[in-house]
Amino acid sequence: xxxxxxxxxxxxxxxxxxxxxxxxxxxxxxxxxxxxxxxxxxxxxxxxxxxxxxxxxxxxxxxxxxxxxxxxxxxxxxxxxxxxxxxxxxxxxxxxxxxxxxxxxxxxxxxxxxxxxxxxxxxxxxxxxxxxxxxxxxxxxxxxxxxxxxxxxxxxxxxxxxxxxxxxxxxxxxxxxxxxxxxxxxxxxxxxxxxxxxxxxxxxxxxxxxxxxxxxxxxxxxxxxxxxxxxxxxxxxxxxxxxx
Ligand SMILES: [Zn+2]
Ligand SMILES: [Zn+2]
Ligand SMILES: [Zn+2]
Numbered sequence: 001x002x003x004x005x006x007x008x009x010x011x012x013x014x015x016x017x018x019x020x021x022x023x024x025x026x027x028x029x030x031x032x033x034x035x036x037x038x039x040x041x042x043x044x045x046x047x048x049x050x051x052x053x054x055x056x057x058x059x060x061x062x063x064x065x066x067x068x069x070x071x072x073x074x075x076x077x078x079x080x081x082x083x084x085x086x087x088x089x090x091x092x093x094x095x096x097x098x099x100x101x102x103x104x105x106x107x108x109x110x111x112x113x114x115x116x117x118x119x120x121x122x123x124x125x126x127x128x129x130x131x132x133x134x135x136x137x138x139x140x141x142x143x144x145x146x147x148x149x150x151x152x153x154x155x156x157x158x159x160x161x162x163x164x165x166x167x168x169x170x171x172x173x174x175x176x177x178x179x180x181x182x183x184x185x186x187x188x189x190x191x192x193x194x195x196x197x198x199x200x201x202x203x204x205x206x207x208x209x210x211x212x213x214x215x216x217x218x219x220x221x222x223x224x225x226x227x228x229x230x231x232x233x234x235x236x237x238x239x240x241x242x243x244x
Contacts, residue, residue, distance in 0.1 A: 001213050008213040015217035015232035019044055020064045021156050021210045023176070025149060027241060031128030033057065035147060035154055041068030048234060052079070054128040058087035059156055060144035061094030069099055072114045082115035086127060088145065089120055121145065126244030135168045137161055140187035148172060152239035153203075156210055159187050161197055174239045175203040176231060181214035191215070191224075198228055207231035 001009055008016050020038035031054035038044065053075035059065055072083050087095065096103045102113045119125075124133045135146035137158040146155035146165075151173040155161070158178050169175070177197060180188035188210060189197065198206040209231045211220070221229050
């Protein structure tokens with residue numbers, strides 16, 4: 001956190017150095033699909049050697065999940081194509097407002113703009129050879145989406161999981177889920193709330209994400225139940241996705 005001198009912000013443990021939340025799904029021998037375009041996308045792509053982008057899925061329109069959208073210009077250039085992006089109508093409305101220069105149709109000298117192939121989300125869909133099941137969540141009062149991909153689910157930025165959505169994630173083996181801190185928060189699960197949701201979903205393994213500097217990596221991991229740990233930047237997991 002900018003300007004903070006707490007033990008976690010000063011920690012030498014690389015797992016305590018956290019950029020904004022996002023995942024990249026790489027299908028063996030196939031496509032790379034990014035979930036959210038964070039303000040840190042450029043650094044994340046450089047650090048983790050990202051060379052290809054076949055599609056973007058958006059969970060919601062908060063700044064920490066969309067502000068890196070302009071970075072897809074590099075992939076437009078390398079691949080010579082627009083990037084298919086998937087979001088609900090309300091998220092597109094926010095993106096069009098936030099990135100008005102991308103959508104206003106005004107030709108600008110010299111500067112390229114990201115080339116986006118915009119798709120809505122209204123139920124399960126196929127992207128880049130993979131079947132995607134949107135999982136409705138509540139982020140405070142805001143309805144947002146998690147995504148289930150085969151036996152893997154990514155549920156970031158949630159403070160409640162609707163009853164019907166528990167059925168949508170039934171049987172997942174690997175779960176990534178929001179846990180901001182221990183103290184109650186209006187729009188994010190606490191560690192205890194995340195652990196309770198994990199117990200109900202019962203994946204083989206679960207990873208907490210979107211942690212604040214209240215949660216140091218090593219000390220928090222040490223008190224989590226068996227099969228639950230904190231995710232960290234660069235963590236790589238194997239999962240089975242459903243082919244489309
Ligand atoms: Zn701090
Ligand atoms: Zn959010
Ligand atoms: Zn967020």
